[in-house]
Amino acid sequence: MNNTETILSMTKHAGYVWPSYGIAALVLVGLVVLSLRALKRTRAELERIEAQMPRDKDEA
């Protein structure tokens, strides 16, 4: 295939290719982090409330 040093520097286009991958990584990982954080927060809140209302298994 191609020689590796030119690929890593990508000659004059590196300034466009790397930001593309960087931004993609940033937003995709960012959305995952936000979603997981929200999941954790909601789960914690739910568990707190369920602890307050102990006998409440009927509706799940």
Add this chain to the structure above:
Amino acid sequence: MAVFSGHNIDCVRGERQVLSGATFSLESGAALVLRGANGSGKSTLLRLMAGLMRPVAGAITWDGEDIADDPHEHNRRIAYIGHADAVKPALSVTENVSFWSELSGAGGMRATEALTALGIGHLADLPARYLSAGQRRRVTLTRMLTSGAPLWLLDEPTTALDQDTSDALRGLIDRHLASGGMAVISTHTDLGLASSGLLTLGAAS
């Protein structure tokens, strides 16, 4: 002899259970008075009866037919008076009243008769923006008279009415019942109707 009834009605409003297992039945010539604290579901039950909302469980029936099966037919049967007055300030009193009566197209009282019956005949030509709250309420109440509908659904009809008008209202409801109509009325004050059942709604568990 028509029968209007509901069986085991559950209703959830904005994720809150407002009604659970509400049951009622009334026949021609009978009235049903809804009592209960604020938030006990009186207005919700009336809106369900009108067909504005659907119950989550249970059914409301007219002569055994679910009202949701033919909403258009049900619309013809009811006169619904909600919390809001639906009075347009830019129109005159007569224009307000006759719009709703012509829209429903049914043969109840004429607009002028209805206004006289509620004691505001003299205001007929006044633009509605000059009316007081009680007068606006009376303009709204004309709708039940002009519609000719057999079933009146009245949500707190006496709000903003003075004692004389409340008495007149009771007389009108009694006359409606005597001629074979039905009425469901939610109220805080005792109207003292001649023949009425009582449904007390508690806070849903």
Add this chain to the structure above:
Amino acid sequence: MLHYFANPTRFQRLSRRIEPWLLVAMILCFAFGLYFALFSSPVDYQQGHTVRIMYIHVPAAWMALFCYTAMAVAAAVAMIWKHALADVAAKATAPIGAVFTFLALVTGSLWGKPMWGTWWVWDARLTSVLVLFFLYLGYMALRDAFDEPGRGARASAILVLVGFVNVPIIKFSVDWWNTLHQPSSVLRMDGPTIHPDMLTPLFLMAAAFQLYYFWLVLVRIRRELMANRTRALRHRQAAA
């Protein structure tokens, strides 16, 4: 079948069993996809290394459309069969779709600069993707604008369906508007016919994005279901 999985508890159980597999598959696809995309694919004789942007840009654009379609289907199911899980799925999909649309736009712009010498052209595809982005924003804004969540859900379902009917019309009109004003010979995003060595990274990245969507949408749905349950309990506390 639908109603079998409508039960939140059953869904949560099933979902938690599937998620790890999706996660592993996704990471594998990303690993191989990125390797091929960045190191082991040929340089295009016209586009040079910028062709590597395509491996993100094109799958992101596909996902933008896929997510909107998924949202419309979910909204229709939620409306017709009053299916609560479908509604939650639509809600969970929207931000993911918006992110892919955003990516398609940004990478398109980063591709356009070296290729066309400008960050933005009113190319038919860019323009219609931009409109799609607005549709996502509108959906999320409407969904969010009501105090009662159920009302927002039903209103936004109608909006998605109206938008879905309109998207082909928008796409068509934009294509047509663009060709009227400027010839499309220079501004072709797809470039010359694609080299088979470029297909491998393209499809790997597309698979990775697709798996990313399925994994994340399951996580988000689980979160929404928990939030629903929390709200239900809160209401019960208020009523007690």
Add this chain to the structure above:
Amino acid sequence: MNAVSVLFRREMRLAMRQSADSVMVIAFFVIAVVLFPFGVGPEPNMLARIGPGVIWVAALLAAMLSMDRMFMGDYEDGSLELLVLSPVALEFVVLVKVLAHWLTTGLPLIVTAPLLFVMMNVPTEIWPVLLMTLLLGTPVLSLLGSVGAALVLGARRGGVLLSLLVLPLLIPVLIFAVGSGDAVLYGTGAKANLMLLGGVLLGSLALTPWAAAQALREAVA
């Protein structure tokens, strides 16, 4: 049918008694267009080039201003519930409202447009085509606007939200309309554009009343 005409007469009567609303829409339309020569310079050829587009965009924004009021008054004072409960099918209620909205905003916009053609130096040979596009396009604004207006009832920041929802959907109308003028100037004839615009109008006439009625039922439930 009688009930529909009763409703229509009421809508028109209300609009006439609050005619200041229509006047404001027209005033906005004129002012928005008049700003452009200040923004881009008074060079006649430039104005002629951008004129049709500017006028159409301004018409779009002006129509947006009036849209959120299509159902708002009835929603707030309880009339909407009664309209839902009336014997008239809600889809017809929507159509009557749309017709009244178009007569009180769309039509005045069309009547005002020639004045702006003059001010923007729009070539006279495309006047008839542009008026035709306004005639076909402004009803679409009212129709799609009715869906948006019904959806945002009871929402926070309804007016701004409405623009975000409806404007992207209206892009085809803008494209076909402005394209008609260009097509005449390029000598290709505007028939195709006008047909497309007519198609969009028919399509929205068929679909939007249903969607708006559905949204209204949700709003009062």
